[in-house]
Amino acid sequence: xxxxxxxxxxxxxxWKIVGSYIWGKTKLITLNIKLPDHFLDEEVQDGFLVxxxxxxxxxxxxxxxxxxxxxxxxxxxxxxxxxxTLLGAIRHGGFIPWDDDIDLAMFRDDYDKLCSIALHxxxxxYFFQTEYxxxxxxxxxAQLRNSNTTAxxxxxxxxxxxxxxxxxxxxxPMDSVTENQSKFLIQGIKVxxxxxxxxxMSRSTDTYANQSGNIKxxxxxxxxxxxxxxxxxxxxxxxxxxxxxxEDNCTKYxxxxxxxxxxxxxxxxxxxxxxxxxxxxxCFEAKFEFITIPVMNNYERVLNxxxxxxxxxxxxxxxxxxxxxxTEKSYKKYIEDSEMxxxxxxxxxxxxFCV
Numbered sequence: 001x002x003x004x005x006x007x008x009x010x011x012x013x014x015w016k017i018v019g020s021y022i023w024g025k026t027k028l029i030t031l032n033i034k035l036p037d038h039f040l041d042e043e044v045q046d047g048f049l050v051x052x053x054x055x056x057x058x059x060x061x062x063x064x065x066x067x068x069x070x071x072x073x074x075x076x077x078x079x080x081x082x083x084x085t086l087l088g089a090i091r092h093g094g095f096i097p098w099d100d101d102i103d104l105a106m107f108r109d110d111y112d113k114l115c116s117i118a119l120h121x122x123x124x125x126y127f128f129q130t131e132y133x134x135x136x137x138x139x140x141x142a143q144l145r146n147s148n149t150t151a152x153x154x155x156x157x158x159x160x161x162x163x164x165x166x167x168x169x170x171x172x173p174m175d176s177v178t179e180n181q182s183k184f185l186i187q188g189i190k191v192x193x194x195x196x197x198x199x200x201m202s203r204s205t206d207t208y209a210n211q212s213g214n215i216k217x218x219x220x221x222x223x224x225x226x227x228x229x230x231x232x233x234x235x236x237x238x239x240x241x242x243x244x245x246x247e248d249n250c251t252k253y254x255x256x257x258x259x260x261x262x263x264x265x266x267x268x269x270x271x272x273x274x275x276x277x278x279x280x281x282x283c284f285e286a287k288f289e290f291i292t293i294p295v296m297n298n299y300e301r302v303l304n305x306x307x308x309x310x311x312x313x314x315x316x317x318x319x320x321x322x323x324x325x326x327t328e329k330s331y332k333k334y335i336e337d338s339e340m341x342x343x344x345x346x347x348x349x350x351x352x353f354c355v
Contacts, residue, residue, distance in 0.1 A: 028056050028327050029125075029148045031063040036290050045097040048315055056327040057151075058095055060167045061102045062289060064126065064144050068104070068169065071121045077110040080283060081293045082172060082263075087310055090299055094289035098315055100323065102169040105263065107280075108254055111173035115142065125149075127164050131243055134163045138202045140195060140246070140265035143168040150331040154322035165331035177260040177274060178253040187252055188268045194246035195265075201239045272306050 028040070040055045072079055081089050082105035088096040106114065118128035125148040129137050137143075145151075145166035152165050178184050250265045261280075263273045279302055285292035296302060303310040326334075 028059060029146070031059060033059070033063040033066050033291075035059055039290065046092065046313060048097040050097050053325070053327075054100060057100055057167060057325050058289070060146055060149055060327055061169055062291060064146060064167070064169045065102055065104075065288075065293070066291060067122065067126050068144050068171070071117075072110075072114070074121070075113065075117060077106065077114055078283075079104050079106045079110070079171070079294060080280065081105075081286070081288070081295050083306065085288075085293070086295060086299060087303060087307060089286040089288045089293055089295055090303065091310065093287045100325075103172065104169065105172045105174050107261075108173045108175050108251055111142070111171070114171070118142075125166070127166065129164050129168070136161065136202050137163040138199055138243075139170075140250075141173060141263070142171040144171065147332075148330050150324065150326035150329055150334055152324040152331060152334065154324070157324060160335045162335070165335075167325065167327065172263045172266055173250075174261040174275070175250050175264045176253045176256050176258040177262050177264070178256065179258060179260075183253070187249055188264075190249045191246060191264060191268050194242050194249065198239060198243045198246055201242065274305060275302055 040052055040059065042052050042055070043050055068079075071077075080086070081103070083103035084096055084099050084101070085103045088094055088099060115128075115130060115132070118130075119133060122128045122144065125146050127134070127145045127147050129139075129143045129145055130141075131138055145164050145168040147164060147166045149167040150165060151167040156165065178187065247265070250268075257277075259277060260274045261277050262268075262275065263270075267273055276298070279298040280296050282297045283294045284297060286295040324334075
């Protein structure tokens with residue numbers, strides 16, 4: 001049995017660190033939220049084994065949600081459960097058992113106001129991450145993170161990116177979808193292009209890491225990196241300008257009272273994210289684990305558009321794919337010492353976590 005677990009990792013030192021966690025011997029960081037008795041106990045939910053490790057990730061995210069809710073209530077900002085979090089609230093009364101994140105959505109006006117007060121309101125270990133507060137993270141939306149924890153995406157392992165990589169919840173802005181198909185197509189092309197260009201420039205400067213393992217690619221990126229660090233780059237490329245153009249194009253038709261809204265900064269052309277604006281006129285508080293979360297009154301139509309037959313259970317994995325979680329150590333520890341985490345890990349449907 002031990003040999004099978006050990007084969008998941010490429011280094012014995014990693015096995016020793018992770019192995020103790022598999023047997024439930026690690027500690028959870030101090031949270032401001034009070035967990036109910038036995039919340040962290042392993043259990044089977046809807047035919048899926050929810051491990052203690054997954055429960056600890058949930059606990060950190062619920063703590064983040066509670067802090068986020070506090071700030072939104074203080075400034076009268078509206079937000080809603082979105083995506084898998086909405087589905088979990090309605091169908092499971094909390095997390096989807098095989099999910100590991102929280103998705104929230106806000107109208108762009110509320111989102112912008114939140115961004116303007118976030119750094120004043122969220123104190124350590126909470127960190128409100130956007131491209132303006134943590135250059136190089138480049139999501140197109142905000143994330144509230146716990147800086148004392150770790151949630152590193154697989155494609156970021158070994159890159160030692162300096163931006164905050166604590167456990168997070170996602171906050172997506174909702175923008176107007178123009179009803180003119182030609183305008184929508186042109187808008188989408190521009191949004192996609194400027195986001196792509198911003199990402200290329202970010203990965204070549206602010207989050208540059210010469211560790212792809214491909215010698216030819218690393219050499220090209222190194223030359224590009226050196227060029228973009230010189231004054232000459234200002235003659236050709238302006239990262240801040242292109243990122244602002246990306247955001248400006250996302251919000252281009254927000255003055256129009258369109259029938260549909262969507263997460264244009266996240267997945268512009270994904271029509272599963274389209275939502276009827278009127279469905280968000282009123283909301284109620286739905287049970288989400290041992291707290292509540294705002295849900296739009298007409299949630300059924302929102303879920304139908306997003307998931308189709310959402311009442312049918314299909315055991316799957318998180319949309320984030322492979323994520324390296326640690327609910328005890330800060331991501332900074334792993335940036336300082338890459339020997340601490342595995343070079344390869346694949347999640348299983350049984351809920352295996354690398355923590």
